[in-house]
Amino acid sequence: MRKLIFGMNVTLDGYVAAHGDDLGWSGPSDELFQWWLEQEQAIDLFLYGRGLWEAMSSYWPTGDQQPGATPAQIEFARNWRDTPKVVFSSTVAKVDWNTRLVTGDAVAEITRLKAGDGGPMRVGGATLAGAAVRAGLVDEYEIVTHPALVGGGKPFFTALDSWVSLDLVETRTFPGGVTLARYATRR
Numbered sequence: 001m002r003k004l005i006f007g008m009n010v011t012l013d014g015y016v017a018a019h020g021d022d023l024g025w026s027g028p029s030d031e032l033f034q035w036w037l038e039q040e041q042a043i044d045l046f047l048y049g050r051g052l053w054e055a056m057s058s059y060w061p062t063g064d065q066q067p068g069a070t071p072a073q074i075e076f077a078r079n080w081r082d083t084p085k086v087v088f089s090s091t092v093a094k095v096d097w098n099t100r101l102v103t104g105d106a107v108a109e110i111t112r113l114k115a116g117d118g119g120p121m122r123v124g125g126a127t128l129a130g131a132a133v134r135a136g137l138v139d140e141y142e143i144v145t146h147p148a149l150v151g152g153g154k155p156f157f158t159a160l161d162s163w164v165s166l167d168l169v170e171t172r173t174f175p176g177g178v179t180l181a182r183y184a185t186r187r
Contacts (some may be wrong), residue, residue: 015152077123
């Protein structure tokens with residue numbers, strides 16, 4: 001069975017995006033960007049909701065060709081293009097860059113993918129991840145907390161139907177007061 005990881009940058013008050021999808025609070029240090037690159041390189045399949053897909057696909061297909069791109073950004077763009085992706089959306093019409101589109105039941109498809117062979121998968125996008133969390137499919141959480149309070153926006157966690165017990169497996173501090181807390185789901 002494949003491992004499913006949910007990890008994103010989040011504000012101290014629990015949002016992955018401020019009002020208006022503003023991500024201005026989340027600029028990573030070089031050290032944090034390198035950490036995210038290493039995490040992404042260990043993933044065999046990315047699972048995206050529409051919003052995160054649109055954000056990622058608007059930049060990373062050519063991120064390695066942008067003026068001033070760092071070596072880590074160049075590698076991130078290449079890894080992003082090369083890694084298989086699944087986008088879950090009923091409104092996206094077309095996907096590119098090693099990606100397939102699923103318009104049906106996201107939980108059923110994630111369950112099917114999780115039961116198959118292969119390496120770890122990462123679910124991204126708070127709405128899609130929320131459905132996976134409620135279905136009990138997420139094995140690990142990588143919560144990278146930035147020292148910012150934005151007062152509202154898109155929450156990291158959506159409402160749950162029941163408690164999820166977790167075990168802390170790693171903590172780390174990055175420049176600028178950013179912290180990582182990585183948890184495994186207690187089964």
